[in-house]
Structures are given as C-alpha cells and as structure tokens.
Amino acid sequence: MPSKLKFGVVVFPGSNCDYDTYFVLEKIFNQDVKFIWHKDRSVGDVDVVILPGGFSYGDYLRPGAIARFSPIMEDIIRFANRGGKVLGICNGFQVLVEAGLLPGALLRNSSLRFVCKYVYVRVENNDTFFTSLCDEGEVLKLPIAHGDGNYYVDDETLKKLIDNNQIVFRYCDRYGNVTEESNPNGSIYNIAGVINEEGNVLGMMPHPERCSEPVLGCTDGAKIFNSLIHSLLFTEEFFK
C-alpha cells in the first residue's frame, strides 16, 4: 500500500506561496513533493497538482490572465480532464478560473483594497476529496490574503453551482452564520471555494497552507490536506 501521495507544486514567475505549500506537504504531512516549472510541458508522475498563491506574472493585466498561457497549463488541463486532482489556492484559484477549469471570475475586492486576515468559512460540501474529513456545516478558521477575491458568476451559473453542490466553502461568522459582515471581499453568495462538476478541481481563496501547524496558532488548514491525503490513499480508485 502506498503511504505517500505525490504532489506537484506549480511555480509560475511571481508565485510566492510555492515554498510554503511545499514546506507543509513535505515537513508537516510527510508527503512526496516536487516543484513543477511553468515552462515545463508535462506535470509528470503526480497524484495532485497544486497551483499556489502569489502574483503570477505580477498579476499584471488581471490575476491569472497571463499564467493561463504558461506552457504547463496545457498539461494541467489534460491532467484535470483525466480526473487528476487539482487544487488552486488564491492566485491558483484565479488561474483555474482564467483557464476555464472552474466557472466564474475573481474581481477586485469590493473594498478596493488588499485584505489579509483570518476569516471563517463554512464547509458546504464535505463529499469531496478535499473536505472528506470535515463535517458538513463545520466552520473552519483560515487566513485570506488577496486583492482580487470577489467571486462572481451569473445567476444561472450560481443556480447550477448550488444545484450541483459545487460550492465547497462560504464565508461566515465564527458561529457559522453566513452574513454580509463576514464576507471579506464582496463574493457572490459569500463563496470562498468552488469545485468543478466532476469533483476533482477545487479553487479556494483562503490559504490552508498558512494554518496547518500549531506554532502558527491555527491548524484548520490541515483538515483540507489531510482530507486529500486520506481520501486518495484510501480510495479504491487509487489502486486501479
């Protein structure tokens, strides 16, 4: 039985959470990790691809808009279409949306300011590879750090996301109430994370890699990585 997953962390020029993500996977969760250079043409032999946070290409033009044209993206799309697990965190989420792997768009925060702080999100869907160890409705405390996290979809798509249970996280208060005050960026329906219809590509604005160790004061992020590791290492699909 394999005891470790193979993670690939994509490095775009301007990625700045690549080391952080690598660090938690290797040192905290004891997984195999490698960096995937954006100019590469293949993700190689990996179980999970993570698109980390940062400012790929300086966020010039629009966050993620240039990175989606990086050579590696073609193979990431192939990987995703084959059912490979892809997690986009913050800027990674923005890239996934720009690449069309996830619906919607991430607009400028409604405050028009960058915001970095801890927020609460409610787990709306725990039937995913990324949240399998969470309870439905569980409140997680996770940090955000972005200027463009204002998730937007049109009404029709929103309805589809709701109907398909694709909304994984919604901003809420510490007690789990989804309120306007608890929405840090103006996202429609307080959406903090969405998954694709097939359930293998997740994008989220909060940073689980920043809160997976006790020394950093919060470990709720570990639930996401542990869910992924647990569900992939212990599903039959993995052994096929």
Place this chain on the structure above:
Amino acid sequence: MSYKAQVESVKSMRELAIELGLTSEEYDRIIELIGREPTFEELGMFSVMWSEHCSYKNSIAVLKTLPRSGGRLLVSAGEENAGLVDIGDGLAVAFKIESHNHPSAIEPYQGAATGVGGILRDIFTMGARPIAILDSLRFGDLTEPRVKYLFNGVVRGIADYGNSFGCPTVAGEVYFDKSYTQNPLVNAMAVGIVKHDEIVRAVAKGKGNPVLIVGSSTGRDGIHGATFASEEISEESESKRPSVQVGDPFTEKLLLEATLEAIKTGYVVGIQDMGAAGITCSTSEMSARGKSGMAIDLDLVPVREKGMSAYEILLSESQERMLMVVKKGFEDKIIEIFKKWDLNAVVIGYVTDDGMLKIKKDGKLVVDIPADSLVVGGGAPVYYREAKEPEYLTEVRKINPYEIPKPDDLNEAFLKLISSPNIASKEWVYQQYDTMVGTNTVVLPGGDAAVIRIKGTNKAISVKTDCNARYVYLNPYRGAMIAVAESARNVVCTGAEPVAITNCLNFGNPYKPEIFWQFKEAVRGMGDACRFFNTPVTGGNVSFYNESPDGAVYPTPVIGMLGIIDDLKYITTANFKSPGDLIVLLGRNTDEIGGSEYLARIYNKVLGDAPGIDLDLEKRVQRTCLDGIRLGLIKSAHDVSDGGIAVALAECCMIDKENLLGCEVELKDDIRPDFLLFGEGQSRIIVTVEEGNLKKFEEICFKNEIPYAVIGVVSEGKRIKINDWIDLEIEKVADLYYNAIRRIMEVI
C-alpha cells in the same frame, strides 16, 4: 531642460557643480583628487556620490561614535549592504532600515514601494532570503486631505510591493503629528536569513573577473534621486517628481530567485544593489571595498530607450537592478540562470587592479577616476557641523505640569486617547499587508513586536521598530535612549533577548546648528543605550533635510531592534489569557506627564521634558520579564508606553480581538489620577501570572531587585475598571480602538 542643454547653458563646470548641489570647495577638492577638471560625466558621479544621501558627509563623524561591532555581529556597521548577526545553527540574520522620505513626499505610492524594493535588495544581495518587512511611518494630522492622500498612497505602495514580492510585512509603527505634514517619513526595514557559507559581500575582486549588470533594463527614471533627497522639500519639489523611481515587484521577485540560485553555484564573487546613484554607486563602492578597479563599457548596458547618454546611464536609478562580479569563465552559467527567470544578465566590463574606474561610451573614455575618490572613507568629504542647543528647549520645559487643569471625566479623556490615531489600532494599515506569506509569522501585528520562526530550527526572531519623536524633540539625548530601551523592552515582552539594532536617523537640515545639535545629542543617547544593553548598531541610514518652509520634522531616530528567542516555547503575547490571572506591574509608576500623548491629545500641548530613564532599572525589569517567561510563569507581557498604564491595560484586554477580556485594577500610588493613568514613565511592563505562581514569580522580582506591584486581576466581566476612575465596557473601548483610523480614512 535636458542635462545636455543644462550643461550648455551654464558657463563653467564649477557653476554646474554648484547647480548639482556641490559647493565650490567641494569642486576644488575634486580637482585636487583627480588632478584636473572633471568631465561632465565625472562631475555627475561626484555630485551624487558626494550628496548627503550617499556620502554621509555631515553625519559620518558622529555616527562613528556608535558601538558598531562586537556582540553577535559578523560584520561591522557600514561594511556591507546590510548588517549581519549570528543566530547560531550556522545561520545569520541580515537586516537594515532605510528611509524613502523625499520620494514619498511627492509621489507617495511609488516612493514607498521603491523604498521597500530597495531595502529588500540590500538583504538578498547578501545571499539572504527576506523573511520580514517592517515600516516606520510618520505623517501630519490625519484630518488634513493631503495627509490622508499621502498616508493612503504610502500604505498602498508598501502593500503592493511587499505583497507581490512575497515577503510579509509584520510590524512597524505609524505616528501622526503636524511636524510631518510636508515631510512624511517612510522608513522601511527588511530582515533576511542566510547560511554563513552563502553570505556574499559587496566587493569587486579578482583581476579579469567579469562584471555583470542583472535585472531590469536601465531607463531615464530616478536621475539625481540621491541629490534630490539631499535638499529640503519646497514648492519646487513637485517638479522633481521624475526623480522618483517606479517599482516593479514582479521583476524584483524574479531577481530574488535568480540571485539566490546564482549564489548557490559558488561562482558569485560579489554583488551590490543598485539603489541611489545606480551604476555610479555600485561600481565605485564595490571597487573601493575590493581595493580593485573596474573597466566598464556603457554601450553594453541594456537600456529602455534609444539615445541615452553616458551621463543618464551612469546616474539612472531604475529599480530592480544589481551589479554582480562573477568568477571568470563561469559567466555563462550565471547568465543561464537569469535567462531561466526571463531576466537580463549582461557582462558590461571586468575587474581591474589599478584602483581606477574607467568607463567608456561610444568607444570614448568618459570617466577615468580613482574609485576611492568617490566614496565614504575615501575621497568623499567629511564635515563636523556646528551644533547649538535650540532655544525652544527652554521654552517647552518652562511649564509646571501641575498647572494643567484636571479633566472632569477620566472615562471621557481615556476614550479620547484610545481613539487618537497615534494610539488606536493600526489594523486598517496592516490588514492591507500580507502579514503571513512565508508561513513564519508566529505573532501577527498588533502586539509588542512581531515574532518570526526560523524554519529548520527551534528558534524565532522578534523584531520591532520604535521611536517616540516627541520625546526626542523635548530631549534628544534621552529621547533616543528611550527609543532603544523601548524597542528592547518590546522584543523582551515576546520572549526574546535583544541582540542588535539598525537605525534610521531622520532629521532636518544639518547646516542649521540647532538641527545638528539634535542629531549629535540623539546619536549620543543612542550610543550610550546601545552600549549599555550590548545591542550594537549594525548599520542603517541617515536622512537629513526633512524640512519644508514650515520647519523641520521632529528629530526622529528610528530604532529597528532584533531579538532572538532561543526556544519556540518562550514565545509570549501581550493579550490577557484567562480570567483570574493576576496582573503584575513590573517597574514603578511616576508622575511624569511631559511629552505624553495625553498632553498632546487632550490639551494640544507638546511640553515638558521626556520621561526619565534609568538604564539599570530598565535592564533589571527586562531581565525579570525574560526570567519569568523562561520559567513558564508569565502568561502575557505588554510594555507600558504611549497613553500610559490605562491604555496598556486596555490593550491587554483587546489585542485578541475575538476574545475580549476585562480587568479590575487598583492603583495605589499617591499620584494625581490623570498623570498616574496616562503618564508615560519608562521601564514598566504589565505581566499576568496565575495566582499559584505568584510566589515563585515574586522571587524573581526580588532577585532582580525591581519594584513591582500586584495591581489587579483579569476578569470574567467585560469591563475595564481602574480604581473608581475608569469603568467602561471593553467592547465599546475596542470599537473605538479598532475603528478610529478606519473611520477617518473611509466614510462608514
């Protein structure tokens, strides 16, 4: 007018020299040093290198009195791009603070952004990966529209640069006072970590080694930025806007990764950042340090536009560039790495051994001077200015504080203080900064100092900037001493041993004897305190001419303190932890009210003398706090500073915003109530201990022979109560504290 037109319009090189900010005597000195009249290009180089900003000509003699080596220092101050402190485990911390005041005064966003960019480059050119940014900021009265504009622009500039670059901005300070209305102060500090065997020096060595320019292309921006920074701000300053550089954090991030990758090859001999005075400064300083020389061909420098003259290329302050000396024969390896990161790396010359800077353009030798003639410690002039005690000091100290009427309502006075932008939470500022990237920030902004863990070790560092300029204005010697003591106290409260400082000395025009006196006295105070605490000065920056027609800024010698926490379990925070814990005051309350925020905010007066400081007591109070932390007895520790003990207690109740606590405190000192509550007497720390540990903790207080008092208890109830003077709902206090600045900056 272009510089070429300028040169044609003046009659002689001497006149041009004066126009460029040099004196006639300095022009004579140039002739004496090089044995002839300088060329146009050479004159440009002398004018920037001998500007106050680059040469420290009016400050260096005084700075040399500071303790600049010893302790854990790996290099002496001023030797390298930044200071280096050994932290064990084969690691060193590189850190430095620098000002970007003048650019920020006229173009706040880019001024502040490039300030951050410049200081980050100083850190990673040494081979260190930046792990924290701090910012010490000063603005005028926040109700003025232009001040809001400056404040907003500076914060955005810092945020956009640091966030994109990917280094957390973790601490700092923001003060508002009308002396800074025309001259905001923007001091940026960066901290990095480097393995001892990967430290790179800013030196050019080895005859024949290639010299590379790496990073961005060279444009026409920032020409004479250093000269501009060496003048007072005036109405004409607006026309100097083109002297402000434009930052590109994305390129800088690539430059960081490429540079660290290049250093790992072992082929890099030396690197220097191109900040002020660009190619001029880096070629001359690296050559002078290596006692070598350089031959440079400017036609090889990648430029942004056609037709740039030698003069423009030499003086451009385009950002995100560095000068690198590489082992001969391995330049291709280095170029390949930079290419991978889509960056320029071009050989523009080679190292020589004759001490000369020989610079060609269009096949013509335009510069041929000894490198040494340009730099500090070499040909650059050194002055010792006249100093005279300013008359305002006798004026401000005349007052008898007891003549100040007592306030009718102490609750009201307290709420007014809590919502003063100087005291209120700076959350509006630091929420715009990425404070967590790097996943090392253990103690986030809002407490006494930021704590950054060092991956791969069980250690952390604690960092803080500090300066109460009002104290320095009222008493430069003592005020500077307090800045050192308080920053040390701050890092001690987090569980750290203070080890070294960097400083940024912001003053007015040094040619005014009163200003120079402030400078001299402040440096004397800083030196005495640093010697006492054994925290040598690793380097820093002097910024003079922070002066406008309305006058000079308060003398503001900002201290950037570095502390080391030997074990992660010692990390301590300022907020009260649990109801029932006893609140103990270390140190002694005094009736000192001079220079306080209370006088400034409630009575609109900056009067009296700075609080007294007994360094020996200070040290013993700090020692007690550290001993208590290390023995696991102290649950929270917070320094008493601006706003006095009342504000400090409130902060302890509120710093953990989600878990507000109350307190019941009884102060028994026989001191006028408002002075007791709001006085800013030094050497005080509020700690909490569990009741069962009090005896053990008291023993530590006895051992260190410090005055202390159990003044109250952390309460279940959500009220802050101090004697029968203050009794308020903590939620109401917290609302004012957290939203005061937001309410001024954003209409809500």
